[in-house]
Amino acid sequence: MPVHRLLPVALAALSLFGSSAVLAQEANNLERVTVLGSRKSLPAASSTDTLVPVDIYSMSKVAESGGQFDLAQSLQYLSPSFNSTRQTGADGADLIDSAALRGLGSDQTLVLVNGKRRHTVALVNLFGARNRGSTGTDMNSLPLLAIDNVQVLRDGAAAQYGSDAIAGVINIQLKKKAGCEAVAGYGQYSAGDGKNWLASAYCGVKLGGGTLGITGEWQDRGRSSRGGQDFYPRIIGDTKVQNKTVYLNGEFPIAGDSKLYLTAGAQNRDASSAAWARGGVGSDDIPSRNSAAMYPDGFVPFINGKIEDRYLIVGWKSSFAGWETDLSQTFGSNKLRYDISHTLNASIANKDLLAGGKGVSPSSFNAGGFGFDQYTTNFDVSRFFPELLGGSNVAFGAEYRREKYNIVAGEPGSYIDADGVGFGGNAGSQGFPGFQPSDATRRSRSSQALYVDWEANLTPSLTADAAVRTEHYSDFGSETTAKLAGSYAVNSGFLLRGAASTGFRAPSLQQLYFSSTFTDFISGKPLDVVLAPNGSTIANAAGVPALKQEKSRNYTVGFTAKPSTDTAITLDLYQIKIKDRIVLSGRFDADNYPALGAILQGLGVGQAQFFVNSVNTRTRGLDLTASTRAKVGAGMLNTFLALNVSHTLVTAVNAPASLKGFEDVLLSERERLFIEQGGPRDKETLGFEYSQGAWTGEAKIIRFGGQTLGTFSGPPVPNQVYKPKASMDLGLSWQATPALKFSVGGSNVFNVHPTKQDPNETDNGFYYESLQFGLNGASYYARMHYRF
Template identity: 60%
Template sequence: MGIKHTQLSLAIAALGLAGSFWSGFLWAQDTVPTADRSDDKVTRLEGVIVVGSRRYDRGSDTDTAVPVDIVPMTKAADQGASFDLAQTLEYTTPSFTSVRQTGADNADSVDSAALRGLGSDQTLVLVNGKRLHSTSLVNLFGARNRGMTGTDLNTIPMLAIGHVEVLRDGAAAQYGSDAIAGVLNISLKRSQGCEAVAGYGQYSRGDGKNYIASGYCGFGVGDDGIVALTAEYLDRGRSNRTTERDPLRIIGDTAVKNGTFYMNGDIPFGDTAHFYFNGGIQNRDASSAAFARGGLGSDDIPSRNSAAMYPDGFVPFIDPYVQDRHVTGGIWWRWNDWRIDASQTFGYNKLIDTIRHTLNASIANYDLMHGGQGISPDHFNAGGFSFGQATTNLDFSRYFDDWFAGTNVAFGSEFRHENYQIHAGESGSWIDADGPGGGNAGSQGFPGFQPVDATDKNRNSWALYGDFEVNWTDRFMTDQALRYENYSDFGSTLIGKLAGAFRVTDTFLLRGSLSTGFRAPSLQQRYFSSTFTDFISGEPIDVVLAPNGGTVANAAGIPKLTEEKSRSGTLGFTWKPNDAISVTLDGYRIDIDDRIVLSGYFGTDDPNIGAILEGLGVGSAQFFVNSVDTRTQGLDLTVNHSMDLGAGHLDSFLAFNHTTTEVKRVHTPPSLVGREDSLLGERDRLFIEGGAPRSKAILGFDYTLGAWEADLKIIYFGPMTLGTFSGPPVPNQHYADKTSADLSITYNFNDNMKLTVGGQNILDKFPTRQNPDETDNGFMYESVQFGLNGAAWFARFAYKF
């Protein structure tokens, strides 16, 4: 199976339309201005690619054929209010979305990130130009990224990062699967010297205490080499915004402790070769609160509680232990003017859950029935999952300055091996000790993975690509790319891309692109299997998420997963009339066919699988299915200005994104005709269309006066609409637009030491209140827009030595 011939023809035919499209490169001053330009200046280094182009010999003023934002991280790591990368980008890049979830099980502990209103698994993440592995987690709950995997940006310390390149364009033809919405390239720091940062913050209500301590050292090696090491410890405290309506609930930030070590190196040997490496290790201890179980007088005894253990009710805690590993090693060298790059990347992510302050109600009830007090163990190893990825790349690139006005030729290959495993929990975490009709099986909060869930699956893929960047004249260039990929589990695909740039004047540049793309179904989506408790309109129900291709999915008529296919285009301009001001504007459209979604609920009344579900002792089933065609359209605008003001200097910027996603069609397999609402009901459709604000804008002012610096950001979050459990005639959940603000003051004691104090969400804004029985997290505030914790303050101290 592969992308339709009409889609490929579109990309090839677009070669004849090159004169209508254009592009340029958006440098740091075109996205996030900074007070200290020398610190945040992006240095172009041999072997570190600017995402979106495969030409390696660029100067700092070279244009590429697609819109790329370069977001410097030096100031954010020293002075920023956010202590992790995902939240930093959330408040600096309007096209980027990452909202901390709460009441969403393991999704509370892993922040997924996405671009341009699409899903976290439709954004590719690179580190120094090489693919970074995704997490092993599949998001099952929460307002964002349901049914998707993603990449955890918070496994990389901000102090280790030089800048982040945000490619706002479909790039699967250049980089392969997952790059439908765009690409994030994390460029690691490689400066010499040492620095340290310590920070503290908390919410204005006194909880959510955050501590961070980071250290970085870069050592010169040889004439042009570097070895850089970064260590970080982060302790994020739990917050709680519960009310008297449900005093047992704990609703807010998950408690997280991260220990991270990262390295980055480039060591020359001989006259024309370099050995390079980078990688990191992170161990994460987290703790999220599940829904509360009632005590005496509630319906939860004996089904979900024991009077002998928790007579007043209890809140189970889901405590994942996450291990994340990443390493890349490679060699690049020059041969007859060709630059050859051979590399190997390994990535691994493992999450194992401990469920504590809990019980297995069936064990407690069995104990009571046999003369005991009604006691169960209060903690269990519930098992978990892991994902490993090994990627081998061989790339060739050469610039021919005598072909037209200059031509870059690049081609190469990639081989990738992936492994996904589900690890069963201890028997007490899933066993049904007293049989049907008594206490519910498994650990409350999150039942453990059963032996029948355990899996160990592999797949391979290989790819060939070609990329030709042609400067036809000094003012007009095009970039053409083709890529062929073959996957062992679903077949092959061929995709293409054309981008172009035309400099109308020295200050005005037109840019645009057309491309086809794809996203392979993740192994996590194909093979995830679990039985868990969901809360629907405040009522618990046991749900089985059945693996694709398994007995339950086949009986329900769910077809085998295949790739998502996309067609996308961008059109825009950059304008820099003088050194003080710059403007960029880019429109885009992304059509995705056969998008993979997590289905709605199939109940015991389903004619195909109702009897099977009753035999399993569960009330509903869900599946992953290619069932949706969507269209995403949007606009990105940035305006930047720099001027002297009084005795100081003012940098200002406005960044705006508007995105709409619409479900154009729902594919219903023949066996499911008439049950479209179970496949994708109104609530699930709105998670796709409205899971992120349609608009987001950031207006920033940075003023420096001697040793002092003031930074003010005003952030606008547009309205959102999410569905309800009850459905019509109950109205949907409408979230009004909100405007927040961040403010900080920095004092530079000298060139090497600074102190920053400030606040986030200083206006103490919250999302629109909702009926808790209709929200996904069972609380009056859903985790949307900017979260539900209110105002916070922070302090940072940075020292270079």
């Protein structure tokens, strides 16, 4: 198709925001795909035709001319129910952006690539991370130019896809079409920092009767810092990141109607975040956390992470006696190794000083790290019976999954207390103490699953789907889930739909076995904290029981409307109840739980935390999308509105028997607010896009709802109240030739920031927290896209 015809098609696809995908492509070019929420293979359906809410976002325009250079931030400004905010001052969580749907945890959203389960990261989010205590999937490990579309299923789907699909499912569909294209981009904040460079290329090569898509991407993002002289020498802002990524995706006929398909990807990321600054001469940090001989004016330690992410899918599709079969093997791996630089071990420096030396220690340390591997084998079978109940699709299958998790200890200097526990200099590398040999672990588990799914057109207007899935885990037992969904077409332009399901999420190996001793800052004061794994001496002494699965009940009801071929509306209400939700506990110490006092004193730490199935929650909300396009003057105007409202409430605190009476410590108000309002309680997007000839302009307003978070001091110090704030994005593209396009624009062009707070009570120790649209302010970008 000529480029001058492709351009308006791509623009229309972006403007739909969860509405009609059939408007985004010409009917004779629709690819047959399996849309999330259905096992039936059919032409790519619009979300106005599906049994449950499904948004389908074409990523072509985002990759070619968008203002965001990674997938997580792109979806942040595309999907109203999706939330991802870059962190600062949250240690490892600064290195990997977490993402979530409908205000729930990042590990309660299942991510698929080409319909196959994507592995989670090895990292557990801690400190002031919005998704504290949870793991998640690294959305930014996939290059934008490799992605054809992203499907967001906004409904519980554990009965169809297994563990983690409580808030919903995100399926990332990769390209495998012939042709080549390349993108070069540059961006920076209006403050002059955070310089972001991007170079990416895709080429689809005809091979063996099929097509192999090859994507390579290089991205280099610089630090930003908003502290200024008032917070010197602190660095408060974006992490420094360099990504090198390559992805392959293809499908090849082998015999008859059989096909071999392959997806392979690798990313190496070098990231560096700035920890809290340590004071110099005259401060309380000497000799406990600094040495006058090394950093007399204070210093900022750097937490450097080397992240290796690998992904592989190999599969075979075929037909047998009318049945479609799909056999696949998926492998995913995520490793993170820490190197702490511009630091010291204060206990080593103090020991050197006491021995008559200058008082120095090494300034960099290998602090160890962790890794997570996942192997998944799937066998799926389906068949469409056109004469059965007006058309029925029957599907069934099996899955075997094996997971491995390990923690690697750092070098001794990264964790030892050289001058004695509780004396002089503190143990370990400042900024991030290394993992100790007692933290090191190597664990694994396996699971097996069987499912059956039946979708039937009971009448020309009534469609129903029922699914049942049972899974058995080697470490906690079995779980069976079910789902029933249906839709009723009142007429050709109005559809009623609803669904009810049960779901579950297995405790991750990271939550079961993560162990670390680290330094946190409370109102600017350092405190050493141990995060004790399930089954450890500390956890057992506190009476923390073995972790078990979370269980959920999901309900969705709504309607879709298509008043005309150019206008689409969807509205869905939902409720998600989660029982025995796994959260990171509050911090226990000798004062609020004397039974742990002696153990903590022996470890040389002040507080302890655990993972525990401690709360029940209820989430209620609604999703609204509306889009229309019309000819205005000599051009075309696309208008879209998208809205998500999501309110989560902790309905019960389930304290183990030994912790009865300590519910306020197990779940403090501060921790409760992280669960209830870690993300904005509503988000709205209003966008306008006008194209005429070779020019396209767009304006988009994104309003982030208010949030209330707790303080370190607690009552009577008032909570942190963040007012709703709106950001505006502007963009302009020029199709210079049929193959070449230039784009410029800005994000948050009016330089809006979150509500100012007392820095002694925020997690990052700054006036502005890392929430809503972040703390960096306005940014600007330029891109060039070339198709050849």
